Amino acid sequence: MTVPTPALTIEIDRQQQLPIYLQICERFRTAIAAGHLRPGDRVPALRGLATQLNTARGTVELAYTILVDEGYLQMRGAAGTFVSASLPASVTRSSRAQGVQAARARQGAAGADSPQPPPESRDGRAAPRQAALTVAMSGEPRPLQPGLPALDAFPRKVWNRLVAQRARSGERAMLAYPDPSGYRPLREHIATYLGLSRGVTCLPEQVFVTGGFRATLELVLRSLARADDRVWFEDPGYLLARDFLTETGVQLVPVPVDGEGIDVERGTLLDAQARFAVVTPSHQSPLGHTLSLARRMALLDWAGKASRWIIEDDYDSEFRYLGRPLPALKSLDRRDRVIYCGTFSKVMFPGLRLAYVVVPERAVERVGKVAHSMNAGSPMLLQAAVADFIAQGHFARHLKRMRALYAERRVLIVHALEKAFGERLIVDLPPGGIQFAVQFAEGPDGPVDDVAVAARARKAGLAVLPLSIWHANSRARRTRRGLVMGFANIADADEAGRLARTLRACLDG
Known part of the structure; x- marks a missing residue:
C-alpha cells in the first residue's frame, strides 16, 4: 500500500542567522509536535523539498540526517523517509499544550x-579510583589519557x-x-x-x-x-x-x-x-x-x-x-x-x-x-x-580541523587494538567524543581484573582508566570490565601500534 505524503508547507527565512538546515529541522519538529505530521507519515523526498525551498539537496539531506539521528524520522531506502512510528506520546503532544505548560512552569513557586x-x-571507598585518577587526570599529559584534546594540533x-x-x-x-x-x-x-x-x-x-x-x-x-x-x-x-x-x-x-x-x-x-x-x-x-x-x-x-x-x-x-x-x-x-x-x-x-x-x-x-x-x-x-x-x-576553524583529525586518529587506535588483542577485547566505537570505553572478553578464569590491568598500564606510562570503577559498585558481577582511553593525541599508526602492544602486555601481566 502506498503511503501518501501529507501536504506540508515549510518556509525558511534567509535573513535569519540560523543555518537553513537547522531551520528545516525545527520546522519538522514543530509540525510533528503540532500533529501536522504523524508517526508513519511519509515526508517529502530530498529532491522535491530542495526544489520547493530553492536550496541545495545536500542542505535538506543534512537536516534529514539530523532528524533521523534524533529519532524523529526513519529512512526506509527506496520506500522513502517517514516520521518514526515509535515516537513517544510526549513528542506528538500539541505544541499549544506545551506552550501552556511552559508558561505555568515559569510561574512556578520559586520558594x-x-x-x-x-x-x-x-x-x-574510593582509594583505587583516586589512585587511577591522580595519574590519568592531572600532571604531565600521558598517552591514551581520557578527555585530553590534541595538544599538538x-x-x-x-x-x-x-x-x-x-x-x-x-x-x-x-x-x-x-x-x-x-x-x-x-x-x-x-x-x-x-x-x-x-x-x-x-x-x-x-x-x-x-x-x-x-x-x-x-x-x-x-x-x-x-x-x-x-x-x-x-x-x-x-x-x-x-x-x-x-x-x-x-x-x-x-x-x-x-x-x-x-x-x-x-x-x-x-x-x-x-x-x-x-x-x-x-x-x-x-x-x-x-x-x-x-x-x-x-x-x-x-x-x-x-x-x-x-x-x-x-x-x-x-x-x-x-x-x-x-x-x-x-x-x-x-x-x-x-x-x-x-x-x-x-x-x-x-x-x-x-x-x-x-x-x-x-x-x-x-x-x-x-x-x-x-x-x-x-x-x-x-x-x-x-x-x-x-x-x-x-x-x-579549529573545531572543523579537529573533527577531521580525531576521526583519523580514533581509527588508528581501533585498528591497532584489534590487531593486538584479537578476540580478547570488545571495541564498540561510539559515533563521537575524544575517548571511548573497551571491554575485556571474559576468560576461562572469569572476569578480567581491569583495575590490575590499568595499574600495570600506569607503570608502563599509560593513562588509561579501569572501566569498572565508573560503576557505583565496581565489584558486582554485572559490572563491565575494561578500559577507558583517549585517542586525540595519537600521532600516527606506528604510535598507535606501540601503545596497543603495551596494553596487551599489561593484560597478560
Whole structure:
C-alpha cells in the first residue's frame, strides 16, 4: 500500500542567522509536535523539498540526517523517509499544550526551589579510583589519557598572539577583579554559538562562566540544592562528578545505563522523588551512547511534573564523526528545567580552566547572587582571549580541523587494538567524543581484573582508566570490565601500534 505524503508547507527565512538546515529541522519538529505530521507519515523526498525551498539537496539531506539521528524520522531506502512510528506520546503532544505548560512552569513557586547549601561529607571507598585518577587526570599529559584534546594540533601561535594583544592593550578590566558571572563579550559569544550549533536558545544573562565542570556543579548546587537532596546519576557515570557530588552531601541514586542512555523508567522505580538528574545525553560518559529521543522526552516529563532539575553535561558533543553534532537535550526543554553545562577544556585545552553553564531564566538572579558570594570568576585576560578566538573565526576553524583529525586518529587506535588483542577485547566505537570505553572478553578464569590491568598500564606510562570503577559498585558481577582511553593525541599508526602492544602486555601481566 502506498503511503501518501501529507501536504506540508515549510518556509525558511534567509535573513535569519540560523543555518537553513537547522531551520528545516525545527520546522519538522514543530509540525510533528503540532500533529501536522504523524508517526508513519511519509515526508517529502530530498529532491522535491530542495526544489520547493530553492536550496541545495545536500542542505535538506543534512537536516534529514539530523532528524533521523534524533529519532524523529526513519529512512526506509527506496520506500522513502517517514516520521518514526515509535515516537513517544510526549513528542506528538500539541505544541499549544506545551506552550501552556511552559508558561505555568515559569510561574512556578520559586520558594519550592529555594536552596540550602549542602553539607560536606567524605566517601572513604574510593582509594583505587583516586589512585587511577591522580595519574590519568592531572600532571604531565600521558598517552591514551581520557578527555585530553590534541595538544599538538592546537593553534598556539594564534592563541599566543591573541593573549599578547590583550595583555598589551592596557585595559584596566584585564587587571581588575573579574566579574563573577563572566566576561560579558564571552557570554554573548557563547549564547550565539549554542544557539547555532546546539539548538540552545538563551540570553547572555543566562550564561555564567566558571573554572571547570566541578566549579559549575558547585555553583549550581549552592544555588538550587537543599541538604540531602537525592540525585539521579548515571551508572556507570563520570567519575569526577560522582566524587564531587558525594562530597557535597547530596544522596546519589545510581540509575543503570544501556544502549539508549540512562534508563528513566528504572530511575523512577528507584527514586521517583529525586530533585536532580545529572546526565551526559550526547555522549554518555564513559560508554559513549546517545540518549534516545524517547528517553529524552521521558526525562523532561519527569523533571517538568514536579519542578525537578536536569543537569546536562555536554562535555565533548562538538566532535561527532557520523553526521552533524546532535542538538542538546536543552533544545527540547519546554519547561525550563534543564541546566546546560559546557566546557572549553575539550574543544581548546584543559589548562584554560574555563567552562560555562546556562541556567533557566527563573534561576538567573539566584545563581548570580551565589556566584558573587563565592567570589567566583576566572581571569579576565583568558576570557577576553577566548572571546577574540571565537569572534575572529579561529574557534570554528579549529573545531572543523579537529573533527577531521580525531576521526583519523580514533581509527588508528581501533585498528591497532584489534590487531593486538584479537578476540580478547570488545571495541564498540561510539559515533563521537575524544575517548571511548573497551571491554575485556571474559576468560576461562572469569572476569578480567581491569583495575590490575590499568595499574600495570600506569607503570608502563599509560593513562588509561579501569572501566569498572565508573560503576557505583565496581565489584558486582554485572559490572563491565575494561578500559577507558583517549585517542586525540595519537600521532600516527606506528604510535598507535606501540601503545596497543603495551596494553596487551599489561593484560597478560
